[in-house]
Amino acid sequence: VSTDVEDLLRDLAPQVLGALVRRHGDFDSCEDAVQDALVAAALQWPAEGLPDNPKGWLITVASRRWIEIWRNETARRRREQTAAAQAAELEPFDAVDDTLTLLMLCCHPSLRPASQVALTLRAVGGLSTVEIARAFLVPEKTVGQRISRAKERIKASGAQFRMPPAAERPERIVTVLRVLYLIFNEGYTASSGSALHRVELTSEAIRLTRQLHDRVPEDGEATGLLALMLLTDARRPARTRPDGALIPLAEQDRGRWDAQAIAEGVALITWSLANAAIGPYQLQAAIAAIHDEASRYEDTDWRQILGLYELLDRVAPGPMVTLNRIVALAMVRGPAVGLEQLGVAESDPALAGHHRVHAVRAHLLDMAGDGEAARAHYRLAARRTLSVPERRYLESRAARLSPAAPA
């Protein structure tokens, strides 16, 4: 399938689904019908050319498919058929934008994160179960099960395909943002050849977050998350070597960063910091922006980064925020101060024995000139991380510090 057709189908997917659900009522079977229509289009359009009205074509095919599904269902339980479906059929298709309603339904709080992610990617993102399975490196059956379970839960919870009351919306948007960030992070990998034919989850997360931001442009955290994704993803071309090894921020060729994405991210975060209530995504985006705006690593404004981490520590404290704040502190006031605070932070049970504590300690010891101790902690960190690229990076740091290594 050519990318143009693919992009078009993904953009149309939530619109077609929204139109169908408003006409027929049942989210579960409508979602299945839309999937079938998308598959049919992906096969036909590249060969026969685009129809004059692609959205209308999809709605017609999906509707026909829905009626088939519905007939099969009613044949089975003819007597208990509801009048709801027929009544809803009288409503005309209109140009209502359902993306936000759909996002909130797919990220319903009654669902587990893995189900929220799978359902969002399929119903709003227009991805197939196979594509989602490949992206997450799990079997297709597992993803299919997560989706059907999610739909059952939605049904059981009594959630409707309509905008939640205004009072609930901010909270529901927070859940949507968390799901989108999960998708982004899942895609933020450092794999080489095997990534072929896999959907780029980071791009998909950015696309969906952009759609959300378009619907709630005044929401500071939605703006902040979009900025954070753009500012992080902008460094992707420079963050891995051709052999898949990670390149640390300090050694990246900044000329390869995506200047356009950085400009957009900076504009978004600048607007939101000045106009919206502050939140954790905005603060993280602001930190990313400071890194991205330094043309050389030595020019990084660590003082400002430290201030932002201190703020983040108050707004949304967490073990990783603590560690990042300590690194920033060490960059401003020296490794000794950082090591001292690391010793205190370690007493938090969430951090005790965590590989990142060893990695940070190794980095600070390295800064302080204690190569031997740094090497030992890099090795410990390498053994305890769950990330293959990170382990490789930490092992190579340790090797560089070994007495036999060339200076």
Added chain:
Amino acid sequence: VKYLILIHSNPASRAIWESFSDEQRAEGFAYYAALDDDLVASGELIASEALADPSLGTRLPMRDDRAAPDGPFAEAKEHLAGFFLIDCESRERALEIAARVPEADLGLVEVRPILNYNGPDM
């Protein structure tokens, strides 16, 4: 996060199994099948298999077209008997699933996280 739940077997667990009546063994199989079904339904199961007897295993390298005799596993008191490969939300959830394996009470169940390819910023 993906986890491998390893189920080991030892003389004590084998003795218990062998002491079972046919009905008890049937119950045992049904219990495992139900655990499998639950994990399929929750969308957490990637794969689960039981392994053949270690006497059928081959330890490499082969010498003279034959495996090295007395491979360490064949005579070992404890060996791998089966596994669940799951993808679940947290370590706590993985431990909760592993605790449902009957051998857990005998200290024969181990939960190991699987490495991923996420590339955090350094």
